[in-house]
Amino acid sequence: MDGYTDDFDSIDNSFVDQLPEFCVHSQPMSVSQPRLLQFNALLAAELGWPSGQIDPVYLSRVFSGQALLAGMQPVAQAYAGHQFGNFVPQLGDGRALLLGEVIDVNGQRRDIALKGSGPTAFSRRR
Numbered sequence: 001m002d003g004y005t006d007d008f009d010s011i012d013n014s015f016v017d018q019l020p021e022f023c024v025h026s027q028p029m030s031v032s033q034p035r036l037l038q039f040n041a042l043l044a045a046e047l048g049w050p051s052g053q054i055d056p057v058y059l060s061r062v063f064s065g066q067a068l069l070a071g072m073q074p075v076a077q078a079y080a081g082h083q084f085g086n087f088v089p090q091l092g093d094g095r096a097l098l099l100g101e102v103i104d105v106n107g108q109r110r111d112i113a114l115k116g117s118g119p120t121a122f123s124r125r126r
Contacts, residue, residue: 010048011071011100014109023075026097028065029118036060047102047110065097065114072100072112076120092122 016023036056044050061067065074078092097117102110 010102011069011112012103012109013071013073013100015077015098015101015111016073016075022078023098024078024092024121026074026076026117026120028074028097028114031064031066034060034064034066036063046104046106048105049102063114065099065117068099074099074114074117076122078122092120094120094123096120 036059039056039059058067062069068074074097076093076096077098078090080087080089081091082088083091095117096113096115097120099112099114102112104110
């Protein structure tokens, strides 16, 4: 992974900051040739991101976890719930990461997440 970039300045981490006991820091797995298949320019504008100016190759690296925006702190989120008929006090995202959060142009907090990011501390078989 390349590390952090500073093309966007709007990444927040309230979940990590306010609930550190409910997350485990984790890095996305490496992939050799990520490709951007679709891009929602309307959503990018709503998030305050300059979609028309950003290289699709760069976007594919960000949204595959190969490059992280400045401020991103990838974490697997923990939760409790019922599994196989029994209450389990600690479950978690086995292959998904919360990369960070963005406050959109309407003032709403939005999660930036990556599904299929590779095994996390909560994966059944790591």
